[in-house]
Amino acid sequence: MSETKNLIKCSQLTLGYGSKNIVNSFNYEINAGDYLCIIGRNGCGKTTFLRGLAGVLRPKAGKIELRDNLQRKQIGYLPQITVTQKDFPASVEEIVLSAFQGKSLLLPFYGRALRERANECLALTRTENLRKACFRELSGGQKQRVLLARALCAAERMLLLDEPVTGLDPESSQNMYNIIKELHEQKKMTIVMVTHDVEASAKYATRLLNFNEIEQ
């Protein structure tokens, strides 16, 4: 890539919970078109860093700058699935449409444009046939793909994925990797993925960030 545009620039970033700092004075840049994999052992701060990028966790010090006109609403986030969600009575459509709630809609219903956008995102993750299905009855891989569709609905330029293949069988994992690769190559999405899968990281990523090697 001849010209690399900075999309996100972290400077002296410190993140943590309560009095505990997990990421300390960290400097990093993410460029347009990156397929960045973040690896490292448990508890080293990968997920915390991603939560910081997603805007879920406010920096305790330092800052995260969005550059090149990147806006929060153009960043999609796929958090790790929670115990609550596994047993949640909701249809796939309801979950995917909930991605639009950031746009401060107060309407008790969703317009046609939003529904079409949701259907597009479902198609991109090959879950369009599950639109009316009950989320808690889906397989692990299907659940992840639905949540990825939801992230896509809220995103145009960047995806933040937190362990998207953890707990999936090899086939579902491969499926997931293929979809992400497609999004990266065809939709020109910038991908930031936290993962334990070092092998896949080496195969797909254009950049690697190893949190074990960061001096904390």
Next chain:
Amino acid sequence: MLDQLLFYLDFPFVRYAIIVGTLISLCSSLLGVTLVLKRYSYIGDGLSHVAFGALAIAAVLKVTNNMFIILPITVAVAVLLLCGGKDAQIKGDAAIAMVSAGSLAIGYLLMNIFSASGNVAGDVCTTLFGSMSILTLKPTDVYLCVALSIVVLITFVLFYHKIFAITFDENFARATGVNVNLFNLLIAIIIAVIIVLAMNLVGALLVSALVVFPALSAMRVFKSFFTVTIAAAVISVVCSLTGILVAILAGTPVGSTIVAMDIVVFLVCYITSAIRNKKA
């Protein structure tokens, strides 16, 4: 039996009880789903005890309308418990246990020491188990209950999708720019209002049953958030109505009769889903 029912319906307080009971059960069921899914069921229980303590304080202060004391105190505690969050010194279930048992004790103590009414046992019995309270509402209570119920209903309809988004995935909602803290605050306030309202219907100790049972029943059978919410509302209203009617016809305490209805419906839903799963 129908004659008897029509005879009872002639009395205005019976009609008030039915109207207010329907509205309260409708409100309480709506957020039940959120409460169950967010693992907040026990907070509802704790808050009802707080409301009982507040009621005792109101009785001691001899205010004209108890609600003006109970509502602010319960809302304040709800906000502290639900929104105090990660920085709180005493965490989660311990805080709830502390607050709920504490206010129960203080409430009973105050009622015993200061109660103006001769029938302390009756007062305690009716506020804890809702034996009769819905049938002994004063006209001002009726208006207040109706008004609060309507406010809760409108708020819920208006913010239905936001509440869903936050219930399903708080982190994601935050990432997409939903003001999660604001809506958590709103949910806490609505829950407190519902608890105070529901205390009139089933009494402090049984409030969480009224909130949780319809939601759990609906979750067994229905598969989308929307259908679960509607079903919970229908179940709650039907159970409360039949509960009130059975209670006045058979002379049983209102609160526990309603909860008994809720339990029956839950069992039916549980068995239905079990059979369906076996077939599938």
Next chain:
Amino acid sequence: MRKINLYKIFSRIAVIVVLCIFSLANKSIAADSTSANRINIDLSRMSATMVYSMVFQMVTEPQKFIGKRIKMKGAFSSYQDEETGRRFFGCVIKDALACCSQGLAFEAFKPRKYPKDFPREGSPITIIGRFDYEKEDDGIGFPIIRNAIFIE
């Protein structure tokens, strides 16, 4: 279980007070009391829940009920005020927990001697009388059924 016992102890005391039991000290017998024999409120037909709520209404808004003929069925109860030495009589409707028992005080139509002319404590009685609200000197009053006649 201890909780329930506590309730029972309190309720014993409470029932007596709430009953607003009253003395026999008889006033002039209204001659017209037999002319209007229609019963306005028949508590004997109502379930315990309804009786409780009805009596609650009578206590909180007595002016609405004054002059109404009331029929009720319950257990006979009597109590002597230790300060004044007056004896009060009541008709009590018990509930299972005894905490939400309700009752009304009454005043017999014809002068009777206690205990010879009255039923045994706790035995079932049915009475018909006219509702009245007796104001005490301190401003707190209580409902009472006047000119009550016993029905077998």
